[in-house]
Structure formats: structure tokens, C-alpha cells
Amino acid sequence: MNFTKKDLILSAQCRKAVWLQAYRPELAAEADAGSQLRFEQGNQVDLVAREYFEGGELIADLEWDNASQQTHALLEAGVTRLYQPAFGAQGLRIRVDVLDVHPNRNVVLREVKMSTRLKDEHLLDIASQVFVLQGCGYRVEQAYLVAVNNAHTPENEIPLFHEVEVTPEVLQLASQLEQQVTELTGMVDTEAEPDVPIGKHCTKPWTCAFYDYCWQDVPKASVLSIPRLSPKKLDALRSQGILRLDDVPPSFSLTDKQRDYIAFQTSGMQTIHRSAIKEELDLFVYPVYFLDFETHSAPIPPYPHTYPYQQVPFQFSVHELHEDRTLLHHEYLHLTDSDPRQAVAEHLIQCIGDSGSILTYNARFEIKVLEELATALPQYADALQRIIGRVYDQLPLIRKNVQDPELHRSYSLKTVTRVLLNDDAYANLTIANGQAAHFAWVRMHELTDPEARRQVAENLKAYCCQDTLAQVHLHYWCERVIA
Numbered sequence: 001m002n003f004t005k006k007d008l009i010l011s012a013q014c015r016k017a018v019w020l021q022a023y024r025p026e027l028a029a030e031a032d033a034g035s036q037l038r039f040e041q042g043n044q045v046d047l048v049a050r051e052y053f054e055g056g057e058l059i060a061d062l063e064w065d066n067a068s069q070q071t072h073a074l075l076e077a078g079v080t081r082l083y084q085p086a087f088g089a090q091g092l093r094i095r096v097d098v099l100d101v102h103p104n105r106n107v108v109l110r111e112v113k114m115s116t117r118l119k120d121e122h123l124l125d126i127a128s129q130v131f132v133l134q135g136c137g138y139r140v141e142q143a144y145l146v147a148v149n150n151a152h153t154p155e156n157e158i159p160l161f162h163e164v165e166v167t168p169e170v171l172q173l174a175s176q177l178e179q180q181v182t183e184l185t186g187m188v189d190t191e192a193e194p195d196v197p198i199g200k201h202c203t204k205p206w207t208c209a210f211y212d213y214c215w216q217d218v219p220k221a222s223v224l225s226i227p228r229l230s231p232k233k234l235d236a237l238r239s240q241g242i243l244r245l246d247d248v249p250p251s252f253s254l255t256d257k258q259r260d261y262i263a264f265q266t267s268g269m270q271t272i273h274r275s276a277i278k279e280e281l282d283l284f285v286y287p288v289y290f291l292d293f294e295t296h297s298a299p300i301p302p303y304p305h306t307y308p309y310q311q312v313p314f315q316f317s318v319h320e321l322h323e324d325r326t327l328l329h330h331e332y333l334h335l336t337d338s339d340p341r342q343a344v345a346e347h348l349i350q351c352i353g354d355s356g357s358i359l360t361y362n363a364r365f366e367i368k369v370l371e372e373l374a375t376a377l378p379q380y381a382d383a384l385q386r387i388i389g390r391v392y393d394q395l396p397l398i399r400k401n402v403q404d405p406e407l408h409r410s411y412s413l414k415t416v417t418r419v420l421l422n423d424d425a426y427a428n429l430t431i432a433n434g435q436a437a438h439f440a441w442v443r444m445h446e447l448t449d450p451e452a453r454r455q456v457a458e459n460l461k462a463y464c465c466q467d468t469l470a471q472v473h474l475h476y477w478c479e480r481v482i483a
């Protein structure tokens with residue numbers, strides 16, 4: 001069997017995941033909207049990187065055997081820079097983003113990533129390419145990670161990419177890969193599912209596609225969720241077949257905080273600091289506005305004077321709550337792929353008034369968006385700064401003052417809404433999270449059917465509206481608990 005570098009990287013996270021991929025691929029979760037968008041953005045980054053490292057020949061065929069033949073033909077013809085050449089050796093097949101071929105089979109390889117910095121998993125990725133190139137008789141002179149430079153803007157002189165040389169690290173890693181590929185082959189040749197215990201590696205560096213399958217019998221609060229429990233202690237509990245918190249023996253050595261966690265989770269009791277909530281609520285000035293942005297971000301800055309991954313708002317929802325309980329709704333959704341910032345700022349300033357508290361959920365995000373709007377649009381800077389001065393954050397208000405075992409220490413708006421308000425409104429939405437909203441907005445511009453575009457726009461409005469409506473209901477909940 002031939003493995004790809006993806007298999008090798010996956011095996012570093014969990015070898016059982018590679019086995020499941022080979023034998024039970026139907027158990028894998030489908031790629032979500034976020035991964036689809038990242039995949040497309042990654043392709044765009046590759047395209048720009050080819051312009052940056054210009055003068056090469058692209059091997060576009062996705063089929064590995066065809067690509068391998070074309071690679072050899074181009075090398076025979078003396079081409080010295082190749083994009084996506086295909087090589088295979090010692091049971092591993094790779095494609096190289098940019099390969100420079102020098103005399104005497106010396107090569108320089110570049111791996112292009114949409115990440116802004118070097119990560120551990122990149123080293124294994126590049127090392128697998130070194131391993132195969134060496135197996136094909138090449139000498140790797142230099143190896144680079146090509147990452148996105150987030151200081152770049154379309155206007156400044158700073159290039160979109162910066163290179164990180166990783167030659168010594170990947171040469172060293174490559175020398176250990178033969179053993180890893182042999183183990184992988186042996187494991188995949190075995191028809192019995194490998195016995196690999198679940199653990200923190202299931203979500204690091206990525207949430208595994210087989211998470212739902214492997215964790216299906218694990219309660220949300222279990223020995224695996226005890227904070228800062230060492231792997232040794234976790235193993236000790238699991239080797240005794242202990243998974244449920246109720247079953248952890250009182251004599252088992254744990255810190256006070258870990259014991260408190262078990263006591264809290266098993267108590268089923270909600271704790272609410274009513275006086276602290278009241279103190280915060282007393283600060284709010286009516287009308288109270290509830291604000292939420294949806295944003296677009298991309299590795300290649302899409303608009304003038306933006307940098308890679310800048311969060312550019314394309315939509316907002318505002319609920320306006322008056323002291324007499326009158327509730328009004330305002331919204332704006334940018335319907336074209338032009339720069340949305342001016343229109344967003346203008347509509348927001350119009351609807352959010354000059355006075356009254358503005359509540360957001362995780363204000364750091366909204367404040368950053370507002371600050372960047374103020375920088376980009378000096379004509380609205382004063383008005384936007386005044387808006388920033390009125391912002392309160394509901395997230396710490398809830399996180400500091402409400403503990404509920406059912407939250408499992410997650411204070412996302414969706415979880416808080418479900419647990420505290422007993423409201424599963426997000427479950428009925430076509431777009432149910434920020435990544436899906438981002439993906440849908442990007443997709444909407446590619447649609448030519450007006451009805452399909454209208455439907456996406458409606459779905460986007462419904463999602464953003466739900467976010468601020470959930471904040472309103474959370475505010476009502478706070479008022480009820482302090483009444």
C-alpha cells in the first residue's frame with residue numbers, strides 16, 4: 001500500500017485514525033463549511049505562491065500516476081522549477097508545492113501553507129517530502145516552509161509570504177520515517193481495529209474525523225474532562241475501567257481543584273451569583289442594544305488596506321430593547337462581493353443611536369472589528385469610537401456568575417442558550433455557526449440564480465438575528481434570576 005504524507009501526519013496524531021480511514025471511511029465526519037472554505041483558500045494561496053516563485057512548470061493532474069509520469073518527463077527535459085511534482089518511494093507518495101532542481105540531483109523544496117507561522121505538524125509534512133526525495137536519489141540542499149505574512153497589505157512593500165528555513169529539523173525527522181512507514185504498513189495490513197485509547201490527542205492538533213465514533217459512549221463529564229489530570233493518572237483510572245466521575249474512588253490522589261470539579265459535576269447543582277449580576281445590570285443604560293457581526297477573512301487580503309486574516313464585517317444584527325420592553329430589530333447584510341466596510345459602518349451608526357448600552361457576547365471580537373472600521377474609515381472614526389465606549393460584554397457576566405454542570409465549562413452563546421434558556425433555536429437554522437455564515441456569504445457571490453441568492457441571504461439574516469435574539473433572551477434570563 002502507498003501512503004500519502006497526509007496519512008503519515010494523521011498517524012502522528014493517531015494510528016487508529018489511519019486504520020479507520022482505510023477500513024471504515026464511512027464513519028468519518030463530513031468536512032464542515034469551515035474546512036471547505038479553508039481548502040479553497042489554500043488553493044488560492046498556492047496559486048499566488050506560484051506567481052511569487054515564478055518561472056516553473058505546473059503538474060496539474062491530480063491523479064498520482066499521471067502526475068508522476070509528467071514529473072519525470074519534465075525533469076528529463078531539463079525543467080528546473082516544478083510546481084506539484086509527484087514522487088514516490090519506500091511506500092510513500094508526495095507532491096511538492098515548489099521544487100527547484102539543481103545540478104547533480106540537488107534540490108530545494110518549498111511547502112506553501114496558509115498558516116502565518118511554523119507549526120510542529122508542518123515539520124513532519126516537509127520531512128515526509130525529504131524522505132521520499134531522498135528515496136528517489138535526490139539530495140535536499142534546503143527545505144522551507146512558505147507561510148503567510150500577516151504584516152502584508154496590498155499597498156505596502158511587505159511580501160505576502162515569508163520563508164522559514166527548516167532544513168536541519170526536517171533532515172533529522174526524515175531519518176526516522178522509515179520505521180514509521182513500516183509500522184503504518186503493518187498496522188493497515190491488520191484487519192483488526194487497533195486498540196488505541198481516546199484522549200487529548202483526539203482534538204489536537206485537529207479534531208479527529210472519527211471523534212463521534214470513538215467517543216460515542218463517553219459522557220460529556222468523565223475522567224477525560226478532569227482539568228489538568230496527568231496522562232499517568234488518567235491511564236490508572238482507565239485501566240481500572242473507570243470512566244464516569246461518580247466511579248472515581250475517594251482515595252484516588254487528585255488536587256483540590258480536580259476534586260471540586262468532580263463534586264460540582266456530580267452535584268447537578270447550578271450556582272448563580274445574583275448580586276454580581278444585578279450590579280452589572282444596574283449599569284446598563286436604556287435603550288440597550290445587542291450587537292453581533294459576521295465577518296469575512298482570507299489569507300490573501302481581499303480589499304484595499306486589509307491584512308491577511310483581518311476580520312472584515314459583511315453583516316450585523318442589532319436588537320434594540322427599550323425600558324418598556326419594546327424590542328426593535330435592525331440588520332444589514334452586504335449583498336455583493338465589494339468591500340462591505342463603508343456600508344456596514346454607515347448602517348450601524350444610523351441604527352445604533354447616540355446613547356444606550358451596547359451588549360455583545362465576547363466583546364473583544366466586536367471591539368476589534370469596530371476599531372479596524374474606525375481606522376479604515378476616518379470619516380466615521382469618532383462615531384465608531386463612541387460606539388466602542390458603550391460596549392459591554394455579556395460573556396464574562398455569565399462566565400463569572402453562572403456555573404451549571406450541563407455547560408461543561410463551555411460558555412459559547414449556543415451552549416448557554418441551550419442550557420440556561422432551554423432553547424435549541426440554533427438547531428432549526430440552515431446556517432448555525434459563524435464559519436458556516438462566512439462560507440455561505442462567500443458562496444452567495446458565486447450564485448447566478450437570484451432565488452438561490454435570496455435564499456442564502458435569508459439564511460444569513462436568520463442566523464445573525466438569532467445571535468442577537470439569544471443575547472436578548474439571556475438578558476431577560478438575568479433579569480428574572482435577580483428579580
Ligand code: SF4
Pocket residue numbers: 013014015016017020196197198199201202203208209210211212214215
Ligand atoms: S477519535 Fe481519537 S482514538 Fe479515535 S481515531 Fe481519532 S484520534 Fe484516534
